[in-house]
Amino acid sequence: MGGVSAIIFIIGIFIFITKEGLPFLLGRFEIAEFFTSPRWRPTSEHNPTYGALALIAGTASVTGLAMLIAVPFSLGAAIYIGEFATGRTREILKVLVELLAAIPSVVWGFIGLSIMNPLIIKLFNVPVGLNVLNAGFILGLMAAPIMTTIAEDSLKAVPDTYREAAEAMGATRWQVILRVVIPAAKNGLVAAVLLGVGRGFGETMAVLMASGHSINLPTSIFDSVRALTATIAAELGETAVGSDHYRALFTLGIFLFLITFIINLTADLVVRGIRKK
């Protein structure tokens, strides 16, 4: 039965990463160290430490900046495509947004490395261009298409009768959008933002290449940081199967899995909220 395959796989993913990570979680893992220490030094010979705070801060700062850029622009684009554009313009814009979504993450990372990096150094006169700003900007562009598409879908799901009723009362198109369409589509828009956050959180290659990949608690957008995902990608190849370090990386994986799971679940519940009404 193909139908349940998705359930089997999602449970399988959880089981297999937990299986590899569990010995660490039960043994070496200290919850206080993991969440409060910024020292991620798994390769230290005498005293390896597994503090993920700097990695969490890295992921959060990059995703946060990405959302600051992506949320207004994607919602604006969704409103334009959904409410203002018509006919051919609308089709072309939708296709272009799809193309934005099609660029592979490793290519985005390469763009961060080869185009954004020198640009940031020159524009802001800073020594290193691989930082929160670079990764956040790129991640914003990467998360924007999914947010635009879902936001536009939820604007489209608002029945035309709502718009007609408001227009019949003498409202201008802008008033209709602001007072009628957006409130009616609110849940879908929230879900769009949540899924964008989830996308930013989980992005690996682009963040690995554009963020500078140095362990740091960022104090400005010009600091280099290191993300949770990037840490796994960069270190897994160098660890021995079964070592503490290897299992610690799987523990980061469990953490990421749970966070994205919660984000997706929340988005789904929010969307279901409108359907029930």
Added chain:
Amino acid sequence: MFEATELNIRNHKVERLWGLLFLLMTVLLILPVLVILGVLVYKGGPIISVDFLFTEPKDGMTAGGIFPALVGTIWLVAVALLASVPVGVAAALYLSEYAPDNWLTRMINLAIINLAGVPSIVHALFGVGAFVLFFRFGTSILAASLTLAIMTLPVVIVATRESLQAVPHAFREACWNMGASRWQTIRHVVLPNSISGILTGVILEVSRTAGETAPIMFTGAAFFLPFLPQSVFDQTMAMSLHLFVISTQVPGVPEAMPFGVALVLIGMVLAMNAVSIGFRMYLRGKKKW
């Protein structure tokens, strides 16, 4: 009586202003893609030649071409498709044609959404834990492709389900009234009417799969392998990983090279997308219902 009042004029101006603002936002969102494509073509275009595409990398990957990576990506995508399309189409058929509206169906839908949302690096961890170690496939095309297959499964399921549901219900009812069974209806009415939509989804999956890097890094893709894979149990180079490697790990690579690799990779992906989009528009024009 029908003259525009001051309020009308002001409202009209406000509306135009917002329209322009949103247009500007849309354009700013799309502009980077065009700039990026332009830069890639400008910097990477000159290096691309028949030689570049069909020879092996030389001198520690600082010279030569990308042939093994190109072939490797085709292997990875092909094996991933073989695994995910049958499962994905079966799942979509079940969800669209058979599934009752109950908690199991809701769970399946939720699982699909979550499968699509799991970070690619977590898929990679799963691939290592499950395929490389537990099933003992080792780091191989098989392990990498299966990881990719699971990761892109939601794309196939969602696209297939949508094109199945686009077939009007009346078609099915007409068929049932003739005494056809559910499966006969699917086989002879629903599938023929939706096959092109399913193909569009598959093409989209191909483009997604070709560009992925993180899931294959530890499951089957090799940094440098000057020969071509012979079976699914071999490791292979891949375009996406090759771009990562020569742009971050190898010193002394001439500047044009990673641009060339990026251009070929993005060319493959966008060409696939263009085919998929064109196909969809053609279908929409042809549809008679």
